Amino acid sequence: MDVNGKAFRTIWLKADEPTVIQIIDQRHLPHRFVIEDLRTVDDVAIALKEMHVRGAGVIGASAGYGMYLASLEAKAQDKFEVQGFLRAMGAKLCATRPTAVNLEWAVNRQLEAVAPLGNDIDAIIAKTLEVAGAIALEDVQLCKSIGEHGFELIKAISDKKQGDTVNILTHCNAGWLGCVDNGTATSPIYQAHRRGLKVHVWVDETRPRNQGARLTAWELGQQGVPHTVIPDNVGGHLMQHGMVDIVIVGSDRTSYTGDVANKIGTYLKALAAKDNNIPFYVALTYSAFDWTISDGVKQIPIEQRDAREVKYIKGLKDGEITEVLLTPENSPAVNYGFDVTPARLITGLITDRGICPATPEGIANLYPDLSRFSIVNQN
Template identity: 50%
Template structure:
């Protein structure tokens, strides 16, 4: 997608081909800084501390991390240790396990001397596939948005999204944002309501940053404003991404997604979930069995932004103890459809 006027992917190999280069998302939108990851420990830290995030991006970063571990030591012990370390970084997003398994399956039968190069090649292929999957999601979602716009010609199509399911969360295009970008590029007047998405404010900071760089009209709103906008007829559809969809169609996504689905259901607003097959988890029957990550309470208790002189500073916004579950579960019954690389499905599995 577009970053500072140039087509950009969110993860690439370093110039020497032995590491990975990612954007430090903790600094966006205030500073655009690329970080080189040079070993598996750095890749694990980047995932765990959310330098990078989003289910497909976590998987891609972990795949390169495993390749870096094998470049340093291609033994079976190194493979097992790095695989376990990287898998433990984030428990909820299924793409992490999927990507690591693909790399392990590729390298395990090979002699140690061939493993690192094969792992890097498999990580490259994972990235290329993710970009293609997101493009396909966008194309199918574009037809959906064309149909929605045809119902209300002459005014912008208003889409509400939650968290960041854009190209920063994937390798390119994004999931929930892919149809929006393609609709904008096709000349459909699109306006996006961007939930701020507390805690961490991934909507206000990351989705808004993406949309601004691509020239898509948008407005940042408080998380609790979406219901009122739907009640007033100012939302034509909700499109969100997901970290995992279970066998019965339940959707695990950033905390607050369930509330948007409830408001959409009550107001007759279609609620769509965009995902590639790598985010579908047929081995888990329902959302009840998905581990919900409990993150550091400081993510909720503190806010960070620039001061008048441009320096970043953090301020505490509560003196009380906090709890910080990072995800919630939206039951399949609240989902209008799943926008996938195969098409828009009314059920999944």
């Protein structure tokens, strides 16, 4: 996607130093555009944990490249038992963000790819680089496919409204900043905008880290997409007054039964949409499915983050990014990073293979090759 008219992705190999991974450090957006160098597994782990990068797609890509850096470290440290070292580094990466399934998926994909290579470190380095690049490129292509399928939903609403503006509400940042490119929830929006449909996006601010206000608004603005930032609590009011035509959000983990873990507050938007008969869709790639989980509410691990994120807020003041205390200093706070939206509240899933109901049968019909663990295939 474009940043000041120049094409960028969220993660890439440094052009003149291919042992270094570069990312857009999202902590500084929208006020500063900062590119960060990642040279070690610890660098990647910190970037994941402290949310220099965040969002299912780029979390997976970061884990893939993190395993490439792990193989470089194994050689530099002259590790004798390379496979064990890589497993340990993979576990370190997985511990950083427990809810996002793409992280573990990418690490396991790397470990499976190098397992036949034993301790041949040069072959392992080449393979981890190849797989990391494949994970990143695949995310770009899958997100583009989501956009093509989701475009049809927006077009149908546009046709029904005789070309009038389609108002879309989204939550958090399931945009290209949360992927490698295109995004999941935003991909259909970008497709519609490029093809000349009139769209407008209601952007939830998404407390406590304000990924909507900071990131989604910034990237929509960079692409020229009309949008309005709203407090998280406004969505229900807009729906009651006919100002939302469709809700599209992303997913950090989806059970094979259609329950969706996404940024905290998503569940409340789904409830409001259900009450107002507004279609509520979740956009995701196949890597966000967890084929071992049947009950998302009970089984998906929910990350609890530092209470400081709730008590303090960052913003630009006099040209400097400043942190400000919002609450009484001694008041405790709790910071659940995600909630789970039950499948019964979801109109459908917009995937890289098409749109399906949020049901075991609907998901298995699109992914018969992957849903081997599901009840549908076992019965």
